[in-house]
Amino acid sequence: MPKVLISDKMSPLAAETFRQRGVQVDERPGLSKEELLEIIGEYDGLAIRSATKVTADVLAAAxxxxxxxxxxIGVDNVDVEAATAAGVCVMNTPFGNxxxxxxxxxxxxxxxxRQIxxxxxxxxAGKWEKSKFMGVEVxxxxxxxxxxxxxxxxxxSRAQGLRxxxxxxxxxxxxxxxxxxxxEKVELDELYARSDFISLHTPLTDQTRNIIDAATIAKMKDGVRIINCARGGLVVEEDLRKALDDGKVAGAAIDVFLKExxxxxxxFGQPDVITTPHLGASTTEAQVNVALQVAEQMSDFLLDGAVSNALNMASVTAxxxxxxxxxxxxxxxxxxxxGQTLQSSIKTVRIAYQGRVAKLNVKPLSAVLLQNLLxxxxxxxxxxxxPVLAQDRGIHVVEERDETPGNYQTAIRLFVETENGARGIGGTLFAGDxxxxxxxxxISLEAEFGENMLFIRNLxxxxxIGRLGMLLGDAGVNIGTFHLGRANGNAVSFIEVDGPVxxxxxxxxxxxxxxVQRVHALRF
Incomplete structure (x- = not known):
């Protein structure tokens, strides 16, 4: 019988679900790191929330x-890279809350x-300041x-219900x-200019970090109100405070902070700001939902080998x-x-497998492609x-197989249709792996992937090449490899460099x- 440790406080329905499925479970919330290290070696599974820190030494002891x-959702408290190296599947419950x-x-x-x-x-405080709190309708x-x-x-959907x-x-x-x-889909600048209220619901990435700052606030309506229940770091807090003090922003409601x-x-202390301590997922129903989901997913994995919402592995047999x-x-x-070079929304994704790879189980390959694209x-x-997220975004995904070899014995090609046109990339395996x-x-070229790359579409x-080399050299950017492909007056350059540009x-x-038509710094 598999054995699971629940090391954080969660709904008792989680333990009940494990037992009903035939999984032995111990509930030990509040363990110190030393206590966790002492007992973790006894378990096949570890169910956590945000308190338990699953570090490399914890994994080494298990x-x-x-x-x-x-x-x-968040797995900031799990060393996913170390878990992957140790062969441990890491799951979350991204839709429970x-x-x-x-x-x-x-x-x-x-x-x-309504300044509630x-x-x-x-x-x-006994003031009865009825005339002071003049709100606005939504x-x-x-x-x-x-x-x-x-x-x-x-x-x-909820806002539409409020008309x-x-x-x-x-x-x-x-x-x-x-x-x-x-x-109505709009570009960011139009959203800033038209919105009476702005609500953030984007992940924190290199593209979205500080998406609300002094420059973007200047593009907004006077009297705009800003809500952030997504991620700390999306808003430059100092810039928002100044805009509130100046009256440019009429109010802000903040549930997440850069430092928590x-x-x-x-x-804090600004009279037009409402703050809560990261309560976005804090309801009884949400806590029950994520507890039930994690117990079901872990039971499926331990008993049947099924994988759901795994962050570091595909559905692949031994x-x-x-x-x-x-x-x-x-x-x-x-x-x-x-994913790093697209500049507009995706309408269609077509994945074509040709030659040897078309004879394999390509479903996990398609999932990996979509994961890294999105x-x-x-x-x-x-x-x-x-695949579910792509479907939710209205992205049509097509998978094609052709077992007949083409220019290469095995090849994978990814074609993406966006609102600004079609893009494509193809790859193969040299020496088998x-x-x-x-x-x-x-445009044909043969290029190896490095950790830090520059992709340039150029005339x-x-x-x-001389101008680019001089520019990078003067900036102290060392070129490792330079791959060039060209056709019909256009060219692509794929350049490995020694560090981030x-x-x-x-x-x-x-x-x-x-x-240069466009340039992108890429990391792999």
Whole structure:
């Protein structure tokens, strides 16, 4: 009988579910790290929330551990890389608290509109300042949603019930999906200019970090109200405080902070700010939902080998794993390349398998491709939920197989249709297990992936390579390899560099207007 440790406080229904499924379970919330290290070696599974820290030394003390289940979304308290190296599956429950978080955002918006917390404090102090708290209606106001995924679309639905006009900015939201859920898709600058209320529902990525700062606030309506129940770090807190003090922003409702727990913060004490201590997922129903889900998922894994919402593994049998491993690496890199270079929302994804790979179980490969395509714009994307997230975004995914070899004995090609046109990338394996790019946007080249890469789409004109080399050299950026492909006056450059390229240098490269059409810094 498999044995699971529940080391954080969660609904008793989790333990009950384990026992009903035939899994032995111990409930030991509140263990110190030393106590956890002493006993973790006895268990096949570890069910946690946010308190238990699953570090490399905890994993090293648990040679029999097979699965870690996080009842909730975030896995910041789990060393996923170390777990992967140890062969431990890490699962979460990404959809268990979606409704709860969306409802909290709506509640914060209503409290902000009517200044309810401030009025409550005043009334309980015996002041009866009825004329002081003049609110605004939300009816007929425009709500701008930044990030219209699972939670954002629920917020949109609730806001529509309040008779609000809803607009959304999300590069992965298709026009068709926007129409389906009744929102108007717009670009960020238009959202800033039109919104009376702005609610954030995007993950924290390099693209979304500090998405609300002094520059973007300047683009907003005077008197805008801002709600953030998503992630700390999306808002530059100092800039928001200044805009509140100046009256540019009429109010803000903040549930998440750059540094948590937030015992002190620049926003505290500002009379037009409402704050809560990261309560987005804090309802009885949400806690029950994530506890039940994590118990079911872990039981399925331990008893039947089924994988759900895994962050670090695909659904692959023991027999398939050795053959699929190099293809999974290739799929990660092809999807990661496309995900880091797209600049508009995706309408269709077509994955074509040709030759030897078409004879294998390609479902996990497609999931890995989608995961790495989407992960730069979405939170908690994994091999299992990536197809669902794509469907939720209205992205049509097509999978094709052709067992007849073409130019290569085995090849994977990824084609993405966006609102701005079609993109494509193809790859193969050299020497059986070495991933290589063999074409980008129909231009042939052979290139190896490095940790830090520059991708440049440029005109095929004399002088480009020299100008680029001088620019990078003057900036102290060392080139490791340089791969060039060209066709019909256009070219692509795929360059390995020794470290991340500073943003200022990227702007300089983009400034080579006679040559460069676009440039992207990539990490693999």
């Amino acid at each position: 040679p029999g551990l097979k699965v870690i289940g996080r009842a909730g 979606s409704i709860t978080t969306a409802e909290h955002a709506i509640a914060m918006m209503m409290a902000l509109a 917390p401030q009025a409550d404090r005043s009334t309980q 009816t007929a106001k425009t709500l701008g949603i930044i990030g219209c995924g699972n939670i954002g679309s629920i917020v949109a 609000m006009r809803v607009i959304a900015a999300d590069p992965y939201l298709s026009v068709e999906r926007a129409k389906e859920i009744g929102v 727990p937030a015992k002190e913060n620049v926003l 027999e398939e794993a050795p053959r699929l491993r190099p293809y999974i690496k290739l799929a990660e890199q092809l999807g990661g390349f496309m 992960k730069h714009q979405m939170d908690s994307v994994n091999m299992v939920n990536a 070495m991933p290589r790019i063999v074409e980008i946007d129909t 095929d004109k004399p002088g480009f 500073p943003e200022a240098v990227l702007k300089q490269v983009a400034g080579l207007k006679d040559y």
